[in-house]
Amino acid sequence: MSRVNGLLADTTPLRTSPPFRRLWWGLGISNLGSQLTVVAVGLQVYALTGSSLAVGVLGVCALVPLVVLGLYGGALVDAYDRRRVALGASSALWVITALIALQAWLRLDSVGVLYVLVALQSAAFAINNPARSAIIPRLVEPRLLPAANALQTLAWNVALTVGPLGGAFLVALWGYQVAYTIDAVLFTAALWAVWRLPDIPPLSVPEVAPAAPAGDAALGADDVSGVRVAPVGPGDRSGGRRRPRGRVVGWRSVVDGLRYLATRPNVRTTFLADLAAMVLASPRVLLPAAGVVWLGGGEATTGVLTAAFAVGAVLAGVFSGGLSRVRWQGRVIVWAITAYGLSIVLFGLVLLGVGAAQPTTVLVGGLVAACVALALAGASDAVSAVFRQTILQTATPDDMRGRLQGVFIVVVAGGPRLGELVLGAQATWVGEAWAAVAGGVACVVVLWLVLWSQRRFWRYDALHPEP
Template identity: 50%
Template sequence: MPRFLADLTPLRVSPAYRRLWIGNALSAVGTQLTLVAVSLEVFHLTGSSLAVGMLGLFALVPLVVAGLYGGAVADHMDRRKLALGSSSVLWLTTALIAAQAWIGVENVWVLYVLVAVHSGASGVNQPTRGAIIPALVGTKLLPAANALNMMTFSVAMMVGPLFGGLLVAHVGYAWTYSVDVVTFLAALYAVWRLPSLPPGATSNTGGTESLDGRRAGWSSVVEGFRFLATRPNLRMTFLVDIVAMATAFPRALLPAVGSVVLGGGETAVGILLAAMALGAFFTGLFSGPLTRIVRHGAAVYWAIVAWGLVVAGFGVVVFLAARAGAEGADPLVFLWPAAACLALAGCADSVSGVFRNTILQSAAPDHLRGRLQGVFVVVVAGGPRVGEMLTGGAAELLTEPVTLMVGGLLCVLGVSALMRWQPGFLKYDSRHPVP
């Protein structure tokens, strides 16, 4: 049985990684509470899935700009200082989101602006943290560390949405946001305790100058893209995720599915969101076998195929629930089949994420790792935002069930087409990483 459980070696051998992992685990729950509460508040104010999907637009643009530039800066200065500064902005923005709820602003545009600022800070913070991990645990332990990180994120995705729905329903938005304000302090402490982490070598640089005296700028971003253009396997880790998220990411539809189609209110929405995270959690908990897989490219492909098929299956369940409601039956009986589909989707997405991130971190040189992590964050966080916009808009025309079914099938077709275009990705072997 221990062979199937998560490998805890990174936590044992690296105190700095252990503190960061614990801090992220505590703060991630609060962050998910806020994300769920914001989507519910926007839906409450507007009654529109399109308006919820618009959160994706206001988060995407600053995420792309800050993620790309922030990754370049992470290759040119002390990564601890950059992570600490961006984490402080994230905490302040969360406090402002809580403040608007306590004051009772009830303005969707205020929420859009605050989400945009939060997303921009996250675009700097996430690639910086991603570039830090190899320095803390080493290349050999990257799959285990990424599986542990995925487990942490999945726990947050499971607990956060579940309690987010319950807290919004019982104590309101202000208290829900305030939990995030408190728990994020754990992440700030963990970053503050990190040692100095200049990219690739010891440095006393305090600004945005690199070890060779150059300053971070958009030319550094272009340099990263030029490297990526010549590395097909690294490039594919981004493309396959864009296809999966843009075509079949269901989050923007869940407020309408849980509250209206299933008739379960905010609690049902929380259960659906938590179900996806539950699948990811169990993948991380029993991730031992994943660390022994060497065909990482093939693992990514089949995980995304599974994701698309399960999302399409979720659409079928929602269709049946809608028909049952139209015929006078109780649609809420379909809540648990719907949750089971999303749990399987979370499992597939987790497997894909572990291997895509491992390919990127192990095949990229350290002096470019921040920039490529920036692109990774833009794709991982921006792809779902694009998916929210597309699915939210499509649902206005096609209804939620049809959007889910069509999107899932398009995901399978799209990722299979990419494999036909770049068949070498299926042969990627971690023992001989070829970027």
């Protein structure tokens, strides 16, 4: 029994840090609501226009402010109290979600209004997400960050699995208004969790101070709820007190963050590795054709394939207990992304095996094999995400953490969008099956070329994190 428990997700961060526990529950509940809106907005735009292109424009409306304000939002996080930044951005998100619900109740039936609201929502998210990510290392001890990130990834993938199904069900049963309103109600959980956080001002260069006792090495300022807040990062382990940075925020601050990233090979390699996977081997754009042309079943099969990827990620989170004990985290990232690329190759080979025949019934054997391949890809991606986030949080000094979290958001959001364009173009030329095979192979080859040029990443040691 103890061996089984060792494989299950490590819940120590939830038990030892009440602020993290509240934030985890609050964000998990609100993410579920957010997925309801993502599906409902797409369905509403399609119902108003009958155009898939119009639905695709929603992605552009979300991506542009996410890229621009993701970078600038990170600079804000490094200059101001992170709780206040997150609270302001979360409040804006709640108001925008309420406006989305209001337009549905008023039956405005305006695609332009939806585009504007989605863009505003993405802009607020671009500031909120770096703030929330930079907060996590201040709530748990450094040794618990892999477990905390695994729990965050698990909650996100549960929302990604359940939310779209729930959103489609609510729209079909009661309409867009109800789906949006439920999202607004669920989002109050995130507002409550952020409100209950202690003040978390950014830290800068350590001042000379006596070393803390061994038992208090991971403790910082008092939390308003009576718990202690843990500073993290290589420079935080001494227990020294820190002075806050000045509050001058401009695009020069963003440039400083990018310059800093250019001098930190291990952190930079986490971004390059993720781009290799997302740009070269992101399978989502291939799934509609997989359902219509290759496996049969159309939209229903596409939904099953999409869920398979998320289910794999959820299972990786459920059985993530061993991740908190991993020391050589760079190697795990490399092997996880290698497994991801090979899983996409396997998905392409399954499609080649069944052939493009536009079947009138679902090819059950092929569908099961394709789901297994995508579940393996989802699990590998989840493991990679846990350690990429952990390295970013532990190997980056606190006063740069917000800006690099902003870059992280741009990479995570922009990579799959660019990947859809790349694999979509390849599918037009050689078909979906060969596009998946070629993309998976390219992902693995490029990843190992990156590793060859950044060999220090293979030796990244969680006990001695170096950016």
